[in-house]
Amino acid sequence: MCNAFGIVNYEGPNVNVKGMEDYRPVSAFSFLGRYRLIDFPISNMSNSGVNHIKVFVKTNPRSLIEHLGTGRHYNINSKRGKLHILPAKNMDDVDFYNNDINSYMFNMQAIEDVNQPYVILAPAHMIYRQDFSNLLDAHIESGADITMLYQNVDNAKEAFINCDVLNLNKQKGVLSIEKNRGNSKSKTISLETYVMSKDLFISLVKKAANISSLYWFRDIVNEECSELDIRGVAHRGFVACVNDFKSYFNANIDLLDYDKAMDLFNSDWPIYTRTNDSCPTQYYSDVTVQNSMVSNGCIVEGDIANSVIGRGVVIKKGAVIKNSIILPGAIIGEDVHIENVVVDKKARIVRKKELIGHPDQPLYVKRNDKI
Amino acid sequence: MRQNNMLAMILAGGRGTRLYALTKKIAKPAVYFGGKYRIIDFPLSNCANSNINVVGVLTQYESVLLNSYAAAGQRWGLDAKDSGVYVLPPREKDGAAFDVYRGTADAISQNIDFIDQQNPEYVLILSGDHIYKMDYSKMLAHHKACDADATIAVLPVPMKEASRFGIMNTDETDRIVEFEEKPEKPKSNLASMGIYIFNWKQLRKMLVADMDDPNSNHDFGKDIIPAMLNENKRLYAYQFKGYWKDVGTVDSLWEANMDLLSSNNELDLNDPDWKIYTEDVATVPHFIGPKGKVNNAYINQGCVINGEINNSVLFTSVKVAEGAKVNDSVLMPNVEIGEGAIIHRAIIAEGVKVDAGAVVGSPDSENIELISKRVRGE
Numbered sequence: 003m004c005n006a007f008g009i010v011n012y013e014g015p016n017v018n019v020k021g022m023e024d025y026r027p028v029s030a031f032s033f034l035g036r037y038r039l040i041d042f043p044i045s046n047m048s049n050s051g052v053n054h055i056k057v058f059v060k061t062n063p064r065s066l067i068e069h070l071g072t073g074r075h076y077n078i079n080s081k082r083g084k085l086h087i088l089p090a091k092n093m094d095d096v097d098f099y100n101n102d103i104n105s106y107m108f109n110m111q112a113i114e115d116v117n118q119p120y121v122i123l124a125p126a127h128m129i130y131r132q133d134f135s136n137l138l139d140a141h142i143e144s145g146a147d148i149t150m151l152y153q154n155v156d157n158a159k160e161a162f163i164n165c166d167v168l169n170l171n172k173q174k175g176v177l178s179i180e181k182n183r184g185n186s187k188s189k190t191i192s193l194e195t196y197v198m199s200k201d202l203f204i205s206l207v208k209k210a211a212n213i214s215s216l217y218w219f220r221d222i223v224n225e226e227c228s229e230l231d232i233r234g235v236a237h238r239g240f241v242a243c244v245n246d247f248k249s250y251f252n253a254n255i256d257l258l259d260y261d262k263a264m265d266l267f268n269s270d271w272p273i274y275t276r277t278n279d280s281c282p283t284q285y286y287s288d289v290t291v292q293n294s295m296v297s298n299g300c301i302v303e304g305d306i307a308n309s310v311i312g313r314g315v316v317i318k319k320g321a322v323i324k325n326s327i328i329l330p331g332a333i334i335g336e337d338v339h340i341e342n343v344v345v346d347k348k349a350r351i352v353r354k355k356e357l358i359g360h361p362d363q364p365l366y367v368k369r370n371d372k373i
Numbered sequence: 374m375r376q377n378n379m380l381a382m383i384l385a386g387g388r389g390t391r392l393y394a395l396t397k398k399i400a401k402p403a404v405y406f407g408g409k410y411r412i413i414d415f416p417l418s419n420c421a422n423s424n425i426n427v428v429g430v431l432t433q434y435e436s437v438l439l440n441s442y443a444a445a446g447q448r449w450g451l452d453a454k455d456s457g458v459y460v461l462p463p464r465e466k467d468g469a470a471f472d473v474y475r476g477t478a479d480a481i482s483q484n485i486d487f488i489d490q491q492n493p494e495y496v497l498i499l500s501g502d503h504i505y506k507m508d509y510s511k512m513l514a515h516h517k518a519c520d521a522d523a524t525i526a527v528l529p530v531p532m533k534e535a536s537r538f539g540i541m542n543t544d545e546t547d548r549i550v551e552f553e554e555k556p557e558k559p560k561s562n563l564a565s566m567g568i569y570i571f572n573w574k575q576l577r578k579m580l581v582a583d584m585d586d587p588n589s590n591h592d593f594g595k596d597i598i599p600a601m602l603n604e605n606k607r608l609y610a611y612q613f614k615g616y617w618k619d620v621g622t623v624d625s626l627w628e629a630n631m632d633l634l635s636s637n638n639e640l641d642l643n644d645p646d647w648k649i650y651t652e653d654v655a656t657v658p659h660f661i662g663p664k665g666k667v668n669n670a671y672i673n674q675g676c677v678i679n680g681e682i683n684n685s686v687l688f689t690s691v692k693v694a695e696g697a698k699v700n701d702s703v704l705m706p707n708v709e710i711g712e713g714a715i716i717h718r719a720i721i722a723e724g725v726k727v728d729a730g731a732v733v734g735s736p737d738s739e740n741i742e743l744i745s746k747r748v749r750g751e
Contacts, residue, residue: 035658036674074447075653260660260677272655279650281642282408282673282686283659284633291667297658298409298674299643311658314643 004051004135006120006197009113010043011102012058012090013127014194014218016164016181017245021366022346027059028244029126030066032329032347034257035297035312037275038069039244041076042131043124044085045273048076050134053083054118058105060090069276076274088112101218106207114204121203123196123219129242129253130193131266140235141197147230148202148223150176151195153241158182158189161252162243166192166220168234176232179224193237194220202230240266251344251364254310254327258293278330280313297330304334312347325361329369343367379513379570380493381420382484384477385413385443385501386433391622394745395722400432402501403439405705405723406620407633407642408673408686410651413443415506416499417458418649421449423509426456427491430501431480433473436462442652449650461487476591482580493573498593500567504629505617506640506647507568512611516570522606523576525549525598526568526613538564539594541610549608552598563610566617569593575606616640627720627741630686630703633671654689664695680710694729700736711750719744 013028022031029040040057047055055078059066073085091108092100106113120141122134132151141149152168155161162182168190169178182189196219198206210222223232240262242253257263267273280299285291290305299314304321312330317323320337327344334340335352342359346369351357354373359365367373389401396404402413413430420428428451430443439460446458461484465471474480481488481498488496495516497509507526516524527541535556541563542551553559579597583589589596601608616639620626632638642649656675661667665678672678675690680697688706693699696713703720710716711729719734719742727733728750734742 258660260662263657263660267657273657274655277653279648281649282671284636284643285667285670285672286636287669289667291661292665293661293663295658295660296672301643306661 004053004138005118006052006122006134006138007054007116007118007200008043008047008052008056008122008124008134010040010047010055010057011123011125011194011219012060012105013125013245014102014220015098016166017127019244019250020247021368022247022250022344025346025369026062026065029057029059030062030069031244031250032312033129033244034254034263035295035310035330036278037273038066039126039129040066040069041273041275042129043126044070044073044076045271046124046130046132047122047134048078048274049271050132050136050138052122052134053079054086054116055084056086056088056109056112058088058090058102060092060100063087063089071276075276077272086112098216101216103207103210103217103219103222104215106219107211110204110207113200116200119200121196121198121200123194123203125194127244128193128195129240129244129266130237131239131268131271132195132237133271134197137195137197137235144233145231146233147198148176148232149197150223150232150234151193151237152190152234153193153237154188155191155241156188158191159184159187161249162189162191163245165243165245166194168192170234174234174236176227176234178227179220190234190236191241191243192220193241196223247344247366248362248364251327255308255325258295258308258310263295278313286319304338326364332367346371349373378493379425379495379497379509380427380429380488380491380573381416381425381497381499381509382429382431382481382488383413383416383420383499383501384480384567385430385439386436386474386480387500387502388434389502389621392626393623394743395623395626395720396435397745398435398438400434400436400439400501401621403442404620404626405688406504406626407630407640407649408671408688409654410649411442412504412620413439413501414449414649414651415504416501417443417449417451418647418651419505419507419509420497420499421451421650422647423507425497425509426451426453427459427493428457429459429461429484429487431474431484432460432462433480436460445652448652459487476589476596477593478580478583478589478597479591481576482584482591485577485580488573488577496571496573496576498567498569498571502621503566503617503619504640505566505613506615506644506649507613508647509568509570512568513570515611516609519547519609520607521570521609522572523598523601524570524609524611526566527563527610528566528613528617529562530564532559532562535559535562535564541565543610547610547612549602549610552594552602554594563612565594566613567594568613569598623720623743624741627703627718630671630720631684631701633686634669634684656690659687662695665693688723702734714748714750718742 091104210217283300296311297313304317318336324341331348333350385402389396446452659676662679666681680693694712705723717734722745727748730750
């Protein structure tokens with residue numbers, strides 16, 4: 003058991019995934035064939051003994067709510083534990099008001115009612131494996147007011163654009179939170195994961211709401227850097243950030259490196275998801291499948307290379323799929339050749355025989371689309 | 374009992390001796406089938422899909438695993454307020470001598486108190502040994518339409534094989550006029566599938582009489598059905614169409630798995646309207662490595678394939694190393710095949726390691742090799 007409750011926050015304005023986001027929030031994005039992004043923070047929390055988890059749902063919550071269900075599949079105790087869905091404060095007309103502070107304020111009663119003295123905030127668009135109970139222990143031991151998880155990266159020119167960067171002193175104290183503008187390779191990227199006492203969290207939220215109705219939680223933390231003892235803890239291991247379409251594509255493709263995938267998916271640290279009760283995947287004769295992750299329930303009559311195939315995808319005879327992400331339930335018709343494409347759920351590509359994107363600019367096929 | 378007033382009882386005590394090592398520590402209904410399932414998932418999923426919400430599972434032989442497996446009713450959606458899977462091994466009762474289940478009918482007789490408590494109008498008796506998809510609610514509708522006392526599901530089998538089965542001889546209205554157990558000269562090819570619907574009140578009377586009969590085998594096929602025919606009860610046959618397989622031997626278990634490889638196989642586990650539910654495991658999708666090859670294969674999540682797979686069924690998290698070849702085989706969960714090892718016509722039991730370079734089975738062997746212990750390399 004862990005003495006903290008968890009909040010899975012929603013992403014800030016720095017995350018914008020064109021196309022896919024029209025159909026569901028980022029946290030409900032399909033990932034690596036059978037997961038949704040939300041599975042990672044919730045599984046991390048559940049495996050860490052965090053038994054009370056609050057999840058914010060923003061726009062288009064249908065797929066997310068269906069996926070979360072009762073939370074039983076996340077191994078959360080069905081009596082003592084809680085998977086609590088909180089509605090985000092949403093003012094559709096004025097998007098810039100839709101910040102996390104307003105949502106925390108909107109749900110303040112539910113947050114104040116929690117018994118656990120500590121809170122762990124984690125987003126869904128940062129994919130990593132982390133034992134939060136270790137992080138909480140480190141936080142308590144250090145005596146810090148806030149502990150933030152960060153990752154040392156050396157590809158900040160291409161990736162993690164507009165993500166928060168922690169400006170750290172030698173003792174790993176956080177001096178300020180900046181934005182990654184892609185101007186240098188090495189950066190300490192914030193994983194937007196915070197540990198603090200519940201009381202401090204509540205007081206910071208209220209303070210932020212008083213200062214400005216446009217503040218995000220990171221803004222108030224940034225402002226308090228000189229007043230509070232805020233420390234960074236380095237995360238080691240695989241991290242992917244889904245903040246735009248390209249990074250979504252890359253995060254999937256990166257995990258086709260099996261060693262990398264096993265760094266994220268450790269057998270002692272299961273990533274739970276909702277089962278679909280699909281049968282194993284059926285491969286026909288004379289197919290070539292290489293370096294690919296394939297989910298259950300697929301029927302494969304064509305060729306696959308360097309791709310991620312979601313549940314229940316049908317790949318017809320003569321089709322060739324290269325370097326692509328096929329979301330669940332899509333159909334790739336006979337002799338269709340696709341390369342560097344993200345095919346959204348239940349799309350059907352039948353007539354158009356060639357769809358070839360550039361690896362730096364993958365194509366996107368809309369959900370339920372017929373091509 | 375709200376749904377259709379029918380209670381299902383699954384006979385799951387069978388040992389399955391002809392499956393040898395596979396049933397050394399687990400009962401036959403818990404044996405793996407089809408890449409991710411256990412045999413008992415089929416009757417349980419059929420019940421759930423047929424709107425039956427209370428299921429008794431009668432276990433006996435090596436039942437520890439089976440009991441805990443079946444008791445988790447949420448796997449099949451059998452955990453709503455009025456639903457449940459009741460695991461019923463033999464138990465000591467007040468005022469009765471403690472005994473194991475002496476036969477299929479005795480297993481039900483010993484649970485008369487349980488069934489009375491559920492108070493169903495109909496009782497469906499199933500076997501935990503068979504692979505098939507069936508809508509029991511249609512069978513019940515047939516039972517009601519015939520105003521039957523009992524209905525027996527039958528399957529047409531090839532006439533020359535009919536003498537291996539319990540054969541039902543029927544009149545033109547499907548009424549059963551005669552039952553012959555393994556007849557030398559069969560008069561019909563309608564084989565009993567061991568699936569019965571009874572009106573509970575009548576069956577109860579028959580069972581009570583059967584319990585104290587010293588000459589009875591306490592078996593549905595041998596005793597209860599013949600006795601009902603003798604009393605001129607209304608017994609009807611319900612003809613089943615579709616895939617049905619008794620996987621009682623190593624060869625038939627292998628064959629049934631291989632059946633899944635043919636396109637348009639009759640069992641069609643991919644049917645979204647009749648899913649077979651099973652244990653949910655947390656693994657990544659399966660991964661076919663840069664040097665992996667798959668050709669006619671049925672592969673479950675968690676597998677890591679760097680070798681070559683031909684005509685085979687791979688269960689959860691099987692690992693096949695580079696240069697290894699797996700042909701015409703069934704690899705159960707967590708099997709590991711070492712580099713360059715070659716497998717032909719085999720069933721490899723859960724968790725077994727085949728070392729690098731080892732050779733198992735042969736491409737032209739008549740029988741299927743069952744491997745249940747580690748195979749060392751050359």
